[in-house]
Amino acid sequence: MSRVLEFAKRLIAAPSVTPARGQVFDAMEAMLAPLGFAVHRFIAGEGEEGSEDAPVENLFAIRHGPPGSRHFAFAGHLDVVPPGEGWSSAPFAPEVRPNPGGDLLYGRGAVDMKGAIAAMVTAVSDVPQGAGTLSFIVTGDEEGPAQHGTRALIDHMRAVGDIPDLCLVGEPTSVHRLGDMMKIGRRGSTILWIEVEGREGHVAYPHLADNPIPRLVAILAELDAMVLDTGNDWFQPSNLEILDITVDNPASNVIPHLAQARVSVRFNATHTGAELGERIAAIAARHGARTEQRIYGEAFLTPPGAFSAMVAEAVEAETGLRPEPSTTGGTSDARFLKDLCPVIEFGLCNATMHKRDEAVAVADLETLSRIYRRIVETALKQQNWGNA
Numbered sequence: 001m002s003r004v005l006e007f008a009k010r011l012i013a014a015p016s017v018t019p020a021r022g023q024v025f026d027a028m029e030a031m032l033a034p035l036g037f038a039v040h041r042f043i044a045g046e047g048e049e050g051s052e053d054a055p056v057e058n059l060f061a062i063r064h065g066p067p068g069s070r071h072f073a074f075a076g077h078l079d080v081v082p083p084g085e086g087w088s089s090a091p092f093a094p095e096v097r098p099n100p101g102g103d104l105l106y107g108r109g110a111v112d113m114k115g116a117i118a119a120m121v122t123a124v125s126d127v128p129q130g131a132g133t134l135s136f137i138v139t140g141d142e143e144g145p146a147q148h149g150t151r152a153l154i155d156h157m158r159a160v161g162d163i164p165d166l167c168l169v170g171e172p173t174s175v176h177r178l179g180d181m182m183k184i185g186r187r188g189s190t191i192l193w194i195e196v197e198g199r200e201g202h203v204a205y206p207h208l209a210d211n212p213i214p215r216l217v218a219i220l221a222e223l224d225a226m227v228l229d230t231g232n233d234w235f236q237p238s239n240l241e242i243l244d245i246t247v248d249n250p251a252s253n254v255i256p257h258l259a260q261a262r263v264s265v266r267f268n269a270t271h272t273g274a275e276l277g278e279r280i281a282a283i284a285a286r287h288g289a290r291t292e293q294r295i296y297g298e299a300f301l302t303p304p305g306a307f308s309a310m311v312a313e314a315v316e317a318e319t320g321l322r323p324e325p326s327t328t329g330g331t332s333d334a335r336f337l338k339d340l341c342p343v344i345e346f347g348l349c350n351a352t353m354h355k356r357d358e359a360v361a362v363a364d365l366e367t368l369s370r371i372y373r374r375i376v377e378t379a380l381k382q383q384n385w386g387n388a
Ligand SMILES: [Zn+2]
Pocket: 077, 112, 113, 142, 171, 172
């Protein structure tokens, strides 16, 4: 059995539905410690199980090169989404099955993203210590609220002064074939709650009441008509969607007291969550409404340059495909890591992620570990990042 396959099976065999702690991190530590990595594990979050502040485990492992070395980091997560029903084999009992296109490894996390973590560990296992500084930034809370995951890891890295020069996130970015897509950015995400308060009354006496619904409708019409931007070379246009409108009014002769709505904005790197929140709040305020906002993630962009070229060349050398630089899809932990250094995401095919019978081609695991190995070697060698 190849080493990457063995590592992937070991990780899948440790159940780790988000938020992950314990066994799966034991398995990870057991792989990294023999390679000379100093492994630091810690629990963050002190809330109740099931709450946003539930305790999660995080791992930062580093192997320092000679003084002045470049520092290359791999980032990812060991938690997985719940397996759900209907699997053809047990989700946490990794199983290799023959398939006309090549053997497949089944198990929850095979592509998102224990397979990629196994490929990262395999990639570094033959890199000599003198080549440079390598680290692993691994959380147990990416699939959950992500309050105490990568953010806490970044705090730790800042506290100990180990800031990478470049970071590669191993999310499953490939679509049809391993190598066809990488992510050089992601859109940000925010939600706003809008609340219009009126005065209730009898529909036959509207002059004695104040109906909040027309004001809410006016606000939503303005928001819906707003053109946030027209997109650019790397991002599709930012988009606002009205998610719901709530007026609790069972009666047919009562003007209601309150009308509420919720809007979501997925925005590109020409905006920040706070700026959009202020714009929407200002429109709402003109109609006498209040807003509340939650920012789930800011947008990030690592503009095409030396780093994306390095990843693309490694992918092309191993697969013959030139990966499309994309910014599509949901948020990822790159939204936090971008504050440390340039970040790019590249990983396995995402067709079965979060589904039952999640599976990865064994050959893809092997190819991915070779791609990662090329990226590490080039990254540590290259002294001048220029426009990373
Ligand atoms: Zn993932």
